[in-house]
Amino acid sequence: MRKFACPSCGADVTFQSAQSVYAVCAYCQSMVVRTDVDVRSIGVMAALPEDMSPLQLGSGGYFEDKPFTLIGRLKIGWRDGLWNEWHLLMADGRRGWIGEAQGSFSISFELQGVLPRDIEVTLNHCHASLTQGTPAAEARPGFAIQLRGTTLRAVDIKLATCLGSEGELPFAAPKGRRTVAIDCIGKEGEFATLDHDGREVHAYVGRYLEWDAFHFTNLRPLEGW
Amino acid sequence: MEEPTQPSTEPAPPPRAPGRPRTFPCPNCGGPITLRAVGQSITATCSQCSSMIDVADENLNIIQTAQSAIQDAAIAIGARARLAEIEWEVVGYMRRSDGPGDFRWTEYLLFNPYHGYRFLTEEYDHWTLVKMLNRDVPGAGDTGWVTAMGRTYQFFGKGVARTTYVAGEFFWRASTSDVTAAVDYIAPPYRLMVEMTNEEIIVSEGEYLDARLVADAFKLPLRVPSSFNAGVSQVNPYQPSFAVIVAAVVAGTLLQFASLAMSENSLVNAQAYNLTVADKGKTLFSGPFSLAKEGNVEIETTSYLSNDWLELDMALVNMDTNQGYPVFQALEHYSGQDSDGNWEEGSYEKTTLLPPVPAGTYQLLIEPDAGLFSKPPSVAQRVAISVRHGVPVWSNYLIAMALLLVVPAFGLVRRSMFEKSRWEKGGVAD
Numbered sequence: 045m046r047k048f049a050c051p052s053c054g055a056d057v058t059f060q061s062a063q064s065v066y067a068v069c070a071y072c073q074s075m076v077v078r079t080d081v082d083v084r085s086i087g088v089m090a091a092l093p094e095d096m097s098p099l100q101l102g103s104g105g106y107f108e109d110k111p112f113t114l115i116g117r118l119k120i121g122w123r124d125g126l127w128n129e130w131h132l133l134m135a136d137g138r139r140g141w142i143g144e145a146q147g148s149f150s151i152s153f154e155l156q157g158v159l160p161r162d163i164e165v166t167l168n169h170c171h172a173s174l175t176q177g178t179p180a181a182e183a184r185p186g187f188a189i190q191l192r193g194t195t196l197r198a199v200d201i202k203l204a205t206c207l208g209s210e211g212e213l214p215f216a217a218p219k220g221r222r223t224v225a226i227d228c229i230g231k232e233g234e235f236a237t238l239d240h241d242g243r244e245v246h247a248y249v250g251r252y253l254e255w256d257a258f259h260f261t262n263l264r265p266l267e268g269w
Numbered sequence: 270m271e272e273p274t275q276p277s278t279e280p281a282p283p284p285r286a287p288g289r290p291r292t293f294p295c296p297n298c299g300g301p302i303t304l305r306a307v308g309q310s311i312t313a314t315c316s317q318c319s320s321m322i323d324v325a326d327e328n329l330n331i332i333q334t335a336q337s338a339i340q341d342a343a344i345a346i347g348a349r350a351r352l353a354e355i356e357w358e359v360v361g362y363m364r365r366s367d368g369p370g371d372f373r374w375t376e377y378l379l380f381n382p383y384h385g386y387r388f389l390t391e392e393y394d395h396w397t398l399v400k401m402l403n404r405d406v407p408g409a410g411d412t413g414w415v416t417a418m419g420r421t422y423q424f425f426g427k428g429v430a431r432t433t434y435v436a437g438e439f440f441w442r443a444s445t446s447d448v449t450a451a452v453d454y455i456a457p458p459y460r461l462m463v464e465m466t467n468e469e470i471i472v473s474e475g476e477y478l479d480a481r482l483v484a485d486a487f488k489l490p491l492r493v494p495s496s497f498n499a500g501v502s503q504v505n506p507y508q509p510s511f512a513v514i515v516a517a518v519v520a521g522t523l524l525q526f527a528s529l530a531m532s533e534n535s536l537v538n539a540q541a542y543n544l545t546v547a548d549k550g551k552t553l554f555s556g557p558f559s560l561a562k563e564g565n566v567e568i569e570t571t572s573y574l575s576n577d578w579l580e581l582d583m584a585l586v587n588m589d590t591n592q593g594y595p596v597f598q599a600l601e602h603y604s605g606q607d608s609d610g611n612w613e614e615g616s617y618e619k620t621t622l623l624p625p626v627p628a629g630t631y632q633l634l635i636e637p638d639a640g641l642f643s644k645p646p647s648v649a650q651r652v653a654i655s656v657r658h659g660v661p662v663w664s665n666y667l668i669a670m671a672l673l674l675v676v677p678a679f680g681l682v683r684r685s686m687f688e689k690s691r692w693e694k695g696g697v698a699d
Contacts, residue, residue, distance in 0.1 A: 093327075095308020096288040096382045124442045125311050126325060146309065146440050147385020148403050186470065197405040200469040229405045252403035255383045266382050267289035269356075 050074055051085040059212055060115050061133050067116070067212035075209075077216055090219055092119050092208040097128055097144060100264040101211045105142075107151050107258070111135050114142070116211030120225075122202040131213050139214060141248060142258075143237070149258065150235045152250030155191070159247055189228055189236070191249055196228035196236050288382065295320060296329050305347075305360045306380045310438035314361075316346070321435065321444065336434060336445060340364060342375055343391065343491055346437045350486035352398055352478070355384050361437025368429035372695050378439060386440065389483070390475065393694065394492045395500030396483045397460060397475040406472045409463040415454050418474060422454035422461045425501065426695045430464065453501070453695070460502035477502045499690035507687055509680025517673050525666040533564055533659025538633065541653045544579075549642040555633035555654065557588060564659035566594075566623040568633070572652045573617055574602040577640040579652065585623060588630045596621050622660070 045060045052074040057067050059078060067076050074085045103114045116131030127145030134140065143150040187198050206221040226238040229252070239246045291304040300317030304310055304324060311325035312332060319339050321332040348359045357379035366373045374392035376399075388399040406417040415422045432447040454461040458477035463470065477500055484491040494500065538558040560566070572579055578601035584593040602615040633656060641650050 093308060094288075094291060096290075096306055097308060098288070098382050100285050121325065125440060126308060128308075146401075147380070148401070149385075150403070195405075197407075197470075199405070229403055231405050231407065233404050235403070255385070264285055265287040267287055269382055 046078075048076070048078070048083045050076060051083060052088075057083065060113075061137070061139055061212065061214070063139055063214045064116070064131075064212035065214060066209075066216045068210045070210075075216070075218060086216065087218065089210070090208055092117075092210060093126065095119075095126075095128070096266060098263045098266055098269075099128070099130060099142070099144065099260065100262070102262055103264070104261040105132070105258040107134070107140075107253075112140070114211075116209065116213045118209050118213065118217055119207040120204045121207045122204045126207065131211065140250070143235075148252060149255060150250060150252045151258075152235060152237060152248035155247040155249050159245060189238075191228075191236055191247070194230050194234050196230045196234060198226050198228045201226050293329065296322060297331055297334055303347075304438055305358060306382070306438060306440065309440045310360070311440060312435075312443050313438035314436050316436070319436065324438070332444065340434050340436070342377070342436070344377055344389075344487055344489060348487055348489075350483075350488075352379075352387075352389070352483075352486050353476075355381055357381050357387060357389075359389075359437070361435065361439050361443070363432050363436075363439075363443060364434040365430055365432050367695065368431065373433075378437065388473070388475075392501065393498060394480060394494040395498075395503060396478040396480055397500075397502060398478055399460075399462065399473045399475040401471055401473045404472070406461070406463070409461070409470070409472050410452050410465060415461060417461055417472070418459075420456045420459055422456045422459070424697070425453040425455045425460075425692075426697050427452040428695065455502050457502050457504040475502060477504065497686060497690060499687045499694075501691055501694050501696075503691070505684055505687050505691075507680055507684035509677040509684065511677055514673055514677050518670060521666065521669055521673070525663075529661045532661045533562070534661060535658050536655060537658045538656040539653070541651055542635070542637075544637055544639060544641060544650045544652055545648065546642050546644060546646050548637060551636075553635040553637065555635070555656070557630050557632050558656065559630050560626065560628050560658050562628045562659075563625050565625050565662065567620060567657040567660045568596055568598070568623070569618065569620045569655045569657070570598050570600065570652060571618040571655075572600055572650060574600060574615070574650065576603050576605075577601070577650070579640070579650065580638040581652075581654075582636040582638070584634045585626065585656075586632050586634055587627065588632055590627075590629065592626075593634075594623055594626060596623060622662070 045058060048057050050057045050069040050072060053069065053072040055069060055071040057069050057076050059067060065078050068089045069076055073089045075087050075089050076083045077086050099114060101114055101117065105112055112132045112134045114130045115133045118129040120127050120129060127143065130142040130144065132140050132142055138153065140151060140153040143152065188195050189198065202225050204223050204225045206217050206219060208219055209217040221241065223239050223241045228236045233252045235251050236247060236249045288307065291307045292301050295302050295315035295318060297320040298315060298318040300315050302313055302315050302322065304313055311323065312321055313324045314321050319336045320334045321336065323330045323332050342362045344359055346359050346361060350357055359377050360380045361378040363376045364373065365376055374390055377389040379387040379389055390397045390399060406415065408415045412424045414424065428451060430449050430451040432443065432445050435443045435445060449464040449466050452463040460475040462473045462475060480491055480493045537560060538555055540555050542553055566585060570581060581598045583596040583598065585596060586593045598619045598621055600616065600619050602617055604611065604613040633654065639650060641648050
């Protein structure tokens with residue numbers, strides 16, 4: 045964990061994960077990018093749209109009996125909705141993501157190393173979506189991909205825009221950052237999302253879980269619930 | 270429960286405000302719109318003017334002004350209920366129909382900020398709680414059987430689902446131009462629904478809920494479907510219980526055979542009487558006979574009448590007690606020829622069964638009347654009367670069997686009527 049002074053207001057900006065390269069100052073909302081030595085501000089993050097999410101930065105949870113903390117958040121919007129991607133830090137230092145969308149929670153971890161070839165090809169087809177703004181004709185839901193020996197089916201393809209971020213993240217996430225996201229699910233609730241941001245492709249693999257399975261702590265209070 | 274490395278001990282950043290519903294004025298009419306699933310709902314309607322507002326965008330654009338007349342639903346938006354051990358709040362509802370408009374139903378959107386969303390559908394007073402599955406279901410969309418969630422589902426029907434009215438807030442761009450291809454499968458009380466658009470495939474699982482359970486949960490008086498109105502995924506309640514019937518049939522048959530084995534079935538008296546006109550007005554007596562124990566008495570009379578009739582007004586008399594048991598028998602036989610050929614009417618014999626009489630010594634008294642009494646004395650009619658004691662009776666047994674079998678037959682009919690009602694609700698249609 046490393047602490048820096050915010051270049052704008054001087055408050056502490058903490059990077060709990062060594063892989064986080066970006067954080068939003070909790071006091072002045074400056075977007076702070078970390079280099080090897082120091083930090084610099086790349087602008088101010090606009091206020092995030094309000095929501096009824098029960099999660100907040102600092103919420104704790106469990107996955108496979110191992111604890112984690114939520115250290116960052118992306119608010120993502122697409123033509124027909126919004127969702128949260130929570131950046132989590134496991135006790136063993138692994139980073140992952142909790143997707144909170146349409147009432148469902150998924151947990152996933154980035155697939156390291158070289159991506160399987162068919163995923164690369166699929167994502168490259170989607171590249172056209174980013175530049176032209178229309179869904180790629182070649183990639184429609186229903187096709188199957190193989191990941192770690194499991195067959196997953198693509199169930200939706202979205203052109204997604206970052207609406208805001210808070211906390212710390214492993215990439216710079218200014219408002220307006222666009223990606224194509226393909227969500228895939230397996231027969232037992234396995235989950236994968238394939239992301240193309242115009243320059244790089246990322247694959248995240250995990251599963252859907254019910255709320256109770258996470259044993260969340262330090263939740264945000266919700267009026268009326 | 271170890272916490273990971275503690276964050277900084279500096280004063281914590283200002284905590285995030287608690288989540289609360291958001292209220293804003295309708296851009297069309299100014300009436301208040303309450304957003305409950307803030308951040309997840311992207312469309313909301315105004316309860317006053319039913320305009321549809323885009324709430325994903327800060328500009329709150331009006332998507333559609335004032336849909337057709339406001340339609341209330343049995344459950345109001347904002348109502349809360351505990352279903353499947355989770356508390357839900359109704360945040361919206363839609364009226365939907367199939368392509369041609371033959372089948373209509375209502376879908377309520379239930380929200381819980383922790384557990385997400387469910388749909389509560391109401392179709393002809395039948396309720397189903399539906400959860401979107403986050404799993405791939407291979408074969409979803411095919412006709413034939415589909416396996417999901419450890420259950421095997423039977424193809425029910427497929428068609429198109431249209432939205433005809435929306436009220437409240439939704440996490441997708443709900444509109445009255447929503448049209449999806451829908452395929453349904455059933456495994457009562459469960460139901461698998463697959464909806465497909467160009468961009469996504471949504472597989473959901475529904476569980477049938479008793480209308481009374483839903484009414485209790487919402488504390489609302491909801492209609493209960495009549496017993497002949499079957500829900501698509503309702504378990505058929507008519508299970509003819511054969512076990513009891515079979516046991517009764519077996520017991521009854523054993524009883525019958527036991528009584529047959531034990532019945533006397535003995536011929537206690539057989540006499541022939543030669544009737545002539547001289548017997549007119551007289552009483553004839555049979556020889557006395559003894560009945561060893563209590564039992565029924567069967568009197569069989571045979572007489573080969575030739576275009577003639579015979580009436581016997583009889584009494585079985587207990588010679589010890591003078592108790593008389595009346596028996597009346599009428600015989601006739603006519604035959605002849607006409608343009609169609611030979612014809613015949615009547616019978617040569619008559620049998621009458623008397624209910625059980627006590628043991629004792631008996632005699633049969635006979636007062637005859639016959640057509641032959643108006644004939645010359647030379648004409649005689651032979652009448653043979655047999656008395657049997659303790660004869661086996663089949664009629665009671667057969668009536669009992671028929672009644673016993675009516676019960677499961679009735680149950681089978683109701684069961685198949687229920688299934689017919691189920692499949693009439695869009696089964697195997699297009």
